[in-house]
Every structure is written in C-alpha cells, then in structure tokens.
Amino acid sequence: MRALRFDHFGDPHVLQVAEIADPVADNGQAVVAVKAASVNPSDVKNVAGAIPGTVLPWVPGRDFAGVVVDEPGDWIGAEVWGTGGDVGFSRNGSHAELLAVPIDALARKQLSLDEAATVGVNFVVGWLGAIETAQLHKGETIAVFGASGGVGGAVAQIAAAYGARVIGVDRTPPGDDSPAAAILDECIAFDGDAQHVADQIRRATGGRGAEVVYDAVGGVTTGAALAALAPRGRLVVISAVGTRVVEFDLVDFYHNETRLLGVDSTKLGVVESASRLTELARYFESGAFRPLSISRSYGLDEGQDAYRAVAGGTPGRIVIHPQP
Numbered sequence: 001m002r003a004l005r006f007d008h009f010g011d012p013h014v015l016q017v018a019e020i021a022d023p024v025a026d027n028g029q030a031v032v033a034v035k036a037a038s039v040n041p042s043d044v045k046n047v048a049g050a051i052p053g054t055v056l057p058w059v060p061g062r063d064f065a066g067v068v069v070d071e072p073g074d075w076i077g078a079e080v081w082g083t084g085g086d087v088g089f090s091r092n093g094s095h096a097e098l099l100a101v102p103i104d105a106l107a108r109k110q111l112s113l114d115e116a117a118t119v120g121v122n123f124v125v126g127w128l129g130a131i132e133t134a135q136l137h138k139g140e141t142i143a144v145f146g147a148s149g150g151v152g153g154a155v156a157q158i159a160a161a162y163g164a165r166v167i168g169v170d171r172t173p174p175g176d177d178s179p180a181a182a183i184l185d186e187c188i189a190f191d192g193d194a195q196h197v198a199d200q201i202r203r204a205t206g207g208r209g210a211e212v213v214y215d216a217v218g219g220v221t222t223g224a225a226l227a228a229l230a231p232r233g234r235l236v237v238i239s240a241v242g243t244r245v246v247e248f249d250l251v252d253f254y255h256n257e258t259r260l261l262g263v264d265s266t267k268l269g270v271v272e273s274a275s276r277l278t279e280l281a282r283y284f285e286s287g288a289f290r291p292l293s294i295s296r297s298y299g300l301d302e303g304q305d306a307y308r309a310v311a312g313g314t315p316g317r318i319v320i321h322p323q324p
Contacts, residue, residue, distance in 0.1 A: 004095040004322075007056050009048055028102055033067045036116070039320060040310070062085075062094065063117050079108065085267055105274045114294055115294070129261075130142065133263050134236050142210060143213045145224070148180070149216055166185055175315065178292075211233055213234075218240040219240040220242035220243065226258065237262050
C-alpha cells in the first residue's frame with residue numbers, strides 16, 4: 001500500500017509517500033480502507049518530534065473514516081470512523097491507504113466520509129474533558145478558550161447539548177458558518193490581558209465566573225482561565241501554547257477551591273475512543289451536533305501541503321484522501 005511516512009523528525013517536508021506492506025487481519029485485527037483522514041495539530045507535532053515514544057520510520061494520522069475490507073466477522077463493507085491516542089503513535093496511522101485496528105475499535109460512522117474523518121480527536125477530547133472529567137451539568141456556564149478551533153467548536157456543541165450556557169474566548173470569533181457561532185451566548189476577544197478577559201467573563205456571569213473553563217489553548221491563556229472561574233470552578237487544560245510554565249497565586253487558588261484538571265487524549269486508545277464515538281453518533285444522527293467545517297482536502301501525494309496548512313493555522317479542518 002501507499003502511505004505518508006517520515007524517517008526523521010522535522011517540518012512537513014520530511015513526509016514522503018512510500019510503498020509499505022499491507023496490514024493483515026489477524027490476531028483480532030481488522031483492515032480498513034481509509035477513504036478520508038483529517039490532519040490534526042498533534043499529527044504535525046508528532047512529525048516534528050514533539051510526541052515522546054514515536055519510533056521511526058512511521059506513518060502518522062489519528063482520525064479516519066473508511067470501509068472495512070478484511071476481518072474474520074461480519075464487518076466487511078461497513079463504513080466506520082475512528083481515532084485514538086495510539087493511532088499514529090504506537091500503531092501506524094491513518095495517512096495511508098489501509099489501516100489495521102482491533103475489531104473492538106470498529107464503530108459505524110455517521111455523516112459523510114469526509115465529515116466523519118474530522119470528528120475523532122475534536123469531539124472525543126471535547127467529550128472527555130467537558131463531560132467525563134469536568135462533569136459539566138445542565139444550567140452551568142462554561143467558558144471555552146479557543147472557541148474558533150476544532151476542539152473548542154466541538155466543546156461548544158457538547159456543552160450546549162447538555163444544557164449549559166457557553167461563552168467563547170478567542171483571538172477571532174468563530175466564522176458565521178461554523179456550528180459554534182450559532183451556539184455561543186457570547187464571544188469574548190482574547191487580547192492577552194488576563195484580568196481584562198476574566199473581568200469580561202465575570203460581567204457576563206453576573207460577577208460569579210464560569211463553573212467550568214475548558215482551555216483548549218493553555219499556557220498564554222492560563223492566567224485568564226484561572227481568574228475567570230467561579231468558586232469551586234473546574235479548569236480543564238489540554239494544551240500549552242507559547243509557554244509550558246505558568247505562575248499563579250496559590251492563596252487565591254485554594255481560597256477559591258479551584259480544581260485544575262489535565263486531560264491527555266493520547267492516553268485514550270482506538271478501542272476506548274470507539275465507545276465514545278458510538279455515544280456521540282446519536283447526537284449527530286439527531287442533528288444536535290453538526291460536523292466541523294472542512295476548508296481543504298488533499299490527495300496522499302499532497303500530504304506535505306496538508307500538513308503545512310495545519311501548521312500554518314489554516315481555519316477549518318484539513319482532510320487527506322489516501323485512496324487514489
């Protein structure tokens with residue numbers, strides 16, 4: 001099969017299309033013909049060498065949608081979707097014509113193949129952080145830092161479906177055609193002034209602050225996120241942009257009884273992610289969730305361009321079509 005592969009770390013130019021052995025359906029594995037696979041920022045980081053444990057040479061790519069072409073049961077021909085913290089890291093990834101995954105990782109998709117390929121990382125880590133970890137409840141307010149991004153846009157939809165009030169925070173507001181734009185009760189511009197941003201969130205919540213802050217940016221936004229929390233508020237952090245080290249007032253922290261929660265989606269494998277996608281599927285089927293906007297698609301031979309688009313911050317989701 002043909003696959004996008006890298007044999008040393010670096011920027012997207014290290015990616016090359018290579019002929020490698022086809023995966024086989026044995027030892028409880030199924031083979032999926034990958035029809036569409038999105039490119040996530042974590043894929044770019046993996047190629048750059050920022051994700052520990054990747055063994056070279058390697059095929060990257062976490063999210064996928066495709067058709068089961070080989071397995072010992074009754075899945076042949078089924079259209080499936082998936083993602084996982086092991087896919088593209090400890091097992092070869094989805095930026096290839098074929099992908100082997102455990103049979104237990106197969107989940108019947110919703111949406112078109114392209115749309116299904118963009119759901120994985122964004123909605124699974126959104127669900128994991130907001131619902132499973134922060135335990136967001138109906139009637140609470142959640143402030144989403146990075147509301148214009150993939151994870152932030154997914155969190156906004158998840159929170160709204162749970163009956164929460166959603167405040168977005170970002171340098172630029174979500175596009176008018178994005179699902180998040182229609183959901184946000186308010187969108188606050190992040191100007192780098194932590195106290196100013198926190199004050200705006202407090203004004204929007206009657207002075208109380210947000211019960212949950214989902215920080216999909218981290219680092220440069222941590223000060224504002226902490227200052228925006230209501231008493232006993234929960235801060236979910238999934239990333240660190242600009243700096244890995246932050247300072248905050250411990251006295252304010254414990255007086256507020258703040259809970260700081262780290263979420264690492266790479267710890268959730270393709271089998272565990274499949275159960276979340278099955279749960280999420282009913283929201284897409286009902287129309288409560290809408291797929292994220294796709295801005296560009298590329299063939300496998302254009303893989304470097306697809307990665308450059310993500311590395312350059314192109315708005316919207318980027319999709320690779322591995323099949324010719």
